[in-house]
Amino acid sequence: xxxxxxxxxxxxxxxxxxxxxxxxxxxxxxxxxxxxxxxxxxxxxxxxxxxxxxxxxxxxxxxxxxxxxxxxxxxxxxxxxxxxxxxxxxxxxxxxxxxxxxxxxxxxxxxxxxxxxxxxxxxxxxxxxxxxxxxxxxxxxxxxxxxxxxxxxxxxxxxxxxxxxxxxxxxxxxxxxxxxxxxxxxxxxxxxxxxxxxxxxxxxxxxxxxxxxxxxxxxxxxxxxxxxxxxxxxxxxxxxxxxxxxxxxxxxxxxxxxxxxxxxxxxxxxxxxxxxxxxxxxxxxxxxxxxxxxxxxxxxxxxxxxxxxxxxxxxxxxxxxxxxxxxxxxxxxxxxxxxxx
Amino acid sequence: xxxxxxxxxxxxxxxxxxxxxxxxxxxxxxxxxxxxxxxxxxxxxxxxxxxxxxxxxxxxxxxxxxxxxxxxxxxxxxxxxxxxxxxxxxxxxxxxxxxxxxxxxxxxxxxxxxxxxxxxxxxxxxxxxxxxxxxxxxxxxxxxxxxxxxxxxxxxxxxxxxxxxxxxxxxxxxxxxxxxxxxxxxxxxxxxxxxxxxxxxxxxxxxxxxxxxxxxx
Numbered sequence: 001x002x003x004x005x006x007x008x009x010x011x012x013x014x015x016x017x018x019x020x021x022x023x024x025x026x027x028x029x030x031x032x033x034x035x036x037x038x039x040x041x042x043x044x045x046x047x048x049x050x051x052x053x054x055x056x057x058x059x060x061x062x063x064x065x066x067x068x069x070x071x072x073x074x075x076x077x078x079x080x081x082x083x084x085x086x087x088x089x090x091x092x093x094x095x096x097x098x099x100x101x102x103x104x105x106x107x108x109x110x111x112x113x114x115x116x117x118x119x120x121x122x123x124x125x126x127x128x129x130x131x132x133x134x135x136x137x138x139x140x141x142x143x144x145x146x147x148x149x150x151x152x153x154x155x156x157x158x159x160x161x162x163x164x165x166x167x168x169x170x171x172x173x174x175x176x177x178x179x180x181x182x183x184x185x186x187x188x189x190x191x192x193x194x195x196x197x198x199x200x201x202x203x204x205x206x207x208x209x210x211x212x213x214x215x216x217x218x219x220x221x222x223x224x225x226x227x228x229x230x231x232x233x234x235x236x237x238x239x240x241x242x243x244x245x246x247x248x249x250x251x252x253x254x255x256x257x258x259x260x261x262x263x264x265x266x267x268x269x270x271x272x273x274x275x276x277x278x279x280x281x282x283x284x285x286x287x288x289x290x291x292x293x294x295x296x297x298x299x300x301x302x303x304x305x306x307x308x309x310x311x312x313x314x315x316x317x318x319x320x321x322x323x324x325x326x327x328x329x330x331x332x333x334x335x336x337x338x339x340x341x
Numbered sequence: 342x343x344x345x346x347x348x349x350x351x352x353x354x355x356x357x358x359x360x361x362x363x364x365x366x367x368x369x370x371x372x373x374x375x376x377x378x379x380x381x382x383x384x385x386x387x388x389x390x391x392x393x394x395x396x397x398x399x400x401x402x403x404x405x406x407x408x409x410x411x412x413x414x415x416x417x418x419x420x421x422x423x424x425x426x427x428x429x430x431x432x433x434x435x436x437x438x439x440x441x442x443x444x445x446x447x448x449x450x451x452x453x454x455x456x457x458x459x460x461x462x463x464x465x466x467x468x469x470x471x472x473x474x475x476x477x478x479x480x481x482x483x484x485x486x487x488x489x490x491x492x493x494x495x496x497x498x499x500x501x502x503x504x505x506x507x508x509x510x511x512x513x514x515x516x517x518x519x520x521x522x523x524x525x526x527x528x529x530x531x532x533x534x535x536x537x538x539x540x541x542x543x544x545x546x547x548x549x550x551x552x553x554x555x556x557x558x
Contacts, residue, residue, distance in 0.1 A: 002405075034501065034502065037468075060348075081464070081502070081503075082436045082515070084433075087346065101436075102436045104515065105436070125445065126446075127440055127445070127446045127460065127497075128447065128503060128505060129435070132439065162448055162449065164448075168450065255539070255540060255543035256378075256543055256546040256547070260537075260539055261540055261543055262537065283540075283546075284378055320538075321474065322467075322473050325467070325501060326472075330547055332379065332546075332547065334380060
């Protein structure tokens with residue numbers, strides 16, 4: 001296999017700087033879940049630290065622990081999956097702060113002691129993790145008891161919003177504000193409120209509070225059907241090589257490498273002869289329309305920052321009704337990641 | 342059945358299903374090689390090579406080697422209605438909660454239940470190869486999972502790391518095991534293929550390459 005994912009760390013730094021500038025004075029948590037969106041936790045965290053990042057976060061314990069190992073005391077790291085007691089214990093021992101959005105999980109985390117630094121999650125409509133509003137007051141009262149007993153420290157209140165519409169998100173924000181008021185009434189004093197991710201945080205200042213959690217825009221992935229984000233660009237390119245030349249050019253990357261077969265006949269790729277349609281996607285290779293002088297070993301860019309006429313991850317996603325993160329994260333872990341500093 | 346202490350999805354590879362699939366395919370084409378490319382499409386090159394060797398398959402095709410005639414990968418891995426699924430993808434329930442009539446679920450609120458119900462937050466999303474498009478919307482059914490034999494719909498958009506499943510009356514607790522697709526339930530992966538227009542092979546392979554792997558008898 002001779003495909004690779006080329007990750008440009010200078011572009012990552014530029015993106016993080018652009019995001020930090022836009023969000024100031026709110027703090028930016030750089031989301032590094034799932035091995036930093038498949039780009040590699042260690043290099044991404046290192047580069048983001050250079051660009052001024054002071055918070056990282058991810059849902060999975062593994063990515064968060066690795067981020068903390070790189071960042072040490074230079075950054076706080078937040079981890080938000082409702083995990084098993086064993087995983088929670090390991091996360092606390094590694095110095096992570098935990099997202100807690102379930103009454104039973106609160107008891108598990110408090111029982112570990114530590115004390116654990118936690119961020120309590122209110123469900124403001126997404127219906128995933130998070131305590132429903134009608135159960136929130138009792139949940140906060142219980143958390144305050146644990147805090148007084150020294151078992152936990154409540155550092156934050158947070159939620160996820162559904163981004164179904166501005167009006168729906170406004171409803172969520174009102175629920176969020178009400179939840180913070182209830183928490184304070186129960187004797188908690190969380191210093192960090194965080195509600196918004198990339199799109200809402202960028203476009204709607206009233207959603208920023210003390211901190212925003214930004215994944216997509218740090219990696220240069222714009223929202224599907226959304227505008228380009230000034231000062232940012234995709235940090236990585238998926239590059240394959242021409243392996244045989246016939247009527248079409250066969251390239252060394254296929255559906256089993258994470259390039260969705262439904263893109264055949266819809267997407268194009270950048271070749272040395274310019275943009276060409278992707279005519280076929282097989283399991284282990286694909287076919288691109290030929291260009292003059294095509295030769296074995298020529299590089300073909302399936303997605304990237306658009307600099308050679310290739311689509312961005314979000315451009316690809318829009319062809320198959322998904323979001324840019326999906327084609328980016330589908331890239332097989334077997335495809336080597338190659339970094340330019 | 343309760344899940345272990347980690348919350349990440351597991352791709353469980355059945356040695357016996359592989360062995361039966363390989364035996365049938367090998368009988369049809371005794372000179373064909375076993376295809377081990379891309380870590381045997383996420384099933385694990387080591388286990389697939391071992392099973393093929395025991396079945397009498399003499400040659401293998403690995404990444405970077407010149408192409409040879411191979412046993413069809415769909416036959417070997419039990420995909421597209423051929424053979425038995427060799428991979429079962431499982432993950433734990435993280436949390437259960439109430440969902441009231443008409444409340445939207447997940448990004449875009451694309452699903453709203455017609456009556457009060459219970460839902461489960463399940464580990465696994467499109468970062469783990471669980472395609473974003475396989476959740477039910479108000480307009481269209483799509484993917485289902487099995488929890489203790491009970492089939493439950495995936496509702497709303499699958500997120501990057503989690504999805505939401507409607508439980509109805511099923512009795513489910515955190516850490517219960519959720520089957521996304523696999524042994525004895527070939528229709529589950531078929532639902533993914535129908536919802537995405539992608540092949541069963543790529544859907545299983547990308548999930549298998551992102552998951553932890555366990556080999557079972």
